[in-house]
Amino acid sequence: MSMLTRIEAALERHFVLTQTYSAPPRLLMAMRHAVFPGGARIRPQLCLAVAKACGEDDPALTDAAAIAIELLHCASLVHDDLPCFDDADLRRGKVTVHKQFGEPLALLTGDALIVMAYQVLARSGRQHPARLVELLATISDGVGAPDGIVAGQAWECESRVELGQYQRAKTGALFVAATMGGALAAGVDAQPWRALGDTLGEAYQVADDIRDVMLQAHELGKPAGQDAQHSRPSAAADLGLKGALDYFQNLVQAAMDSVPACESRTAMRQLVLMESERLVPPSACELIASQHATAPVRANA
Amino acid sequence: MSMLTRIEAALERHFVLTQTYSAPPRLLMAMRHAVFPGGARIRPQLCLAVAKACGEDDPALTDAAAIAIELLHCASLVHDDLPCFDDADLRRGKVTVHKQFGEPLALLTGDALIVMAYQVLARSGRQHPARLVELLATISDGVGAPDGIVAGQAWECESRVELGQYQRAKTGALFVAATMGGALAAGVDAQPWRALGDTLGEAYQVADDIRDVMLQAHELGKPAGQDAQHSRPSAAADLGLKGALDYFQNLVQAAMDSVPACESRTAMRQLVLMESERLVPPSACELIASQHATAPVRANA
Secondary structure, X not given: OOHHHHHHHHHHHHHHXXXXXXXXXXXXXXXXXXXXXOOOOHHHHHHHHHHHHOOOOXXXXXXXXXXXXXXXXXXXXXXXOOOOOOOOOEEOOEEOHHHHHOHHHHHHHHHHHHHHHHHHHHHHOOOOHHHHHXXXXXXXXXXXXXXXXXXXXXXXXXXXOOHHHHHHHHHHHHHHHHHHHHHHHOOOOOHHHHHHHHHHHHHHHHHHHHHHHHOOHHHHOOOOOHHHHOOOOOHHHHHHHHHHHHHHHHHHHHHHHHOOOOOOHHHHHHHHHHHHHHHOOHHHHHHHHHHOOOOOOOOOO | OOHHHHHHHHHHHHHHHHOOOOOOHHHHHHHHHHHOOOOOOHHHHHHHHHHHHOOOOOHHHHHHHHHHXXXXXXXXXXXXXXXXOOOOOEEOOEEOHHXXXXXXXXXXXXXXXXXXXXXXXXXXXXXXXXXXXXXXXXXXHOOOOOOOHHHHHHHHHOOOOOHHHHHHHHHHHHHHHHHHHHHHHOOOXXXXXXXXXXXXXXXXXXXXXXXXXXXXXXXXXXXXXXXXXXXXXXXXXXXXXXXXXXXXXXXXXXXXXXXXXXXXXXXXXXXXXXXXXXXXXXXXXXXHHHHOOOOOOOOOO
């Protein structure tokens, strides 16, 4: 089974458990709208890949960690799209939750998805409760205060913010939860996997900044030019497109170098590379490079 | 140490752990604003009382369960007060989080408090990880879909709703988490404690409906007349004030009767009775009864 198939199946399994006759039907519809069909599911894939590299022995717990992280990510998207933040009409190429179901239900959908992440963990933690405690701590730290994605988003409400800190929290923190969560679900030390999540997360945020400037809304599946419109910290704004691209490529290299020694090291490095090319396609790299009249950008830098 | 002192100390301890130099300062201020000073802290007190009645042997875990439930309650208040729901200016006698810190930060404050509840559980679960798994499940079910407080609030977005189901979810679910959570933290079977949470929670919601009709904003510490203004299901609207009061008194009696056999049964019943008199003071009962020209209401019904 491919990782994506495994992720969708696990999500569906947990949604079925939530859909009882006693649940408010529109809340469940809105929750499904926020989660299906998904984006690239990069965070849960990363979690599964690390668990596999660490000798996964409790697949239900790995699935739970991966799914929990994806649900928390989806929740953050629903809340970020609300009128008081991005006021976005589009997400993943379709209408946003609050545009479809109204603002009150979108607010509750985000809340319910956060809690569902923990319900998923609880359902799958009975075989290895000690691992569950560590997973609970690591995943929560990737989301909450002081350094998780909610704190990252909250930096947008501060008058002064340091770009790196903002990006590490806003995006990196959940990537760290994904890589460390994979290791913890497999029952091994998670620290060696922190750097991969950290660098890949920051690369992902820088790529997002680059794409926000370069691409049109129909290519992004969400509104473009949002960083400038909302005066958000952005690598593309701070460093220029060429500077941001260089920074991105350095981060991708650092992510690949950080993969700890394990049987599937080559496959993991390949996954990072493929993901980086999905985020900023080689054609975009060439375009930026040519606009700046510099040497051609190395395709696998 | 009184239960209230114990609760405030545990909350403060966990807040200090969240306040690192890397956290966005305004987010932390808003989180504190939402939590301190508190209301009656009835849910965590109930949790502590049940744990004590069940022979509490891991006070840190009991504290964590109680605090987690209070944080989840505070989070729900912050989100319920937002413009897309109650658009309230006042909560617990002071200005609401979104009025003080703006809507974006209020949204994130609710999210961060939800996650903080789980961070608190994770920090205190290492001594009894198997209990933690059960606590995680029970507390999450009190908050999320299909039957928790978020689902209860979501019933307000449905075109048809049954009053009892709405109230059980909107308020009862977290009371159930409080009573069962207390038992689970003490490592004993939680099922015998479900009915206490269930009936007390419903009584609490009915009392809230009565108070919403009877009292002025300065007495409530929040806006009055909100149920009618937002066309929300309300026992006072459905049954009339006298009918709602009768229903309330029956629920309080049922809650007292439900307390399982334990050393502190008398004290637990006394706690329920005192809480019921705080919610709907005997003077209010007399006023309602006299307006309906019925027999005097029994003070301890």
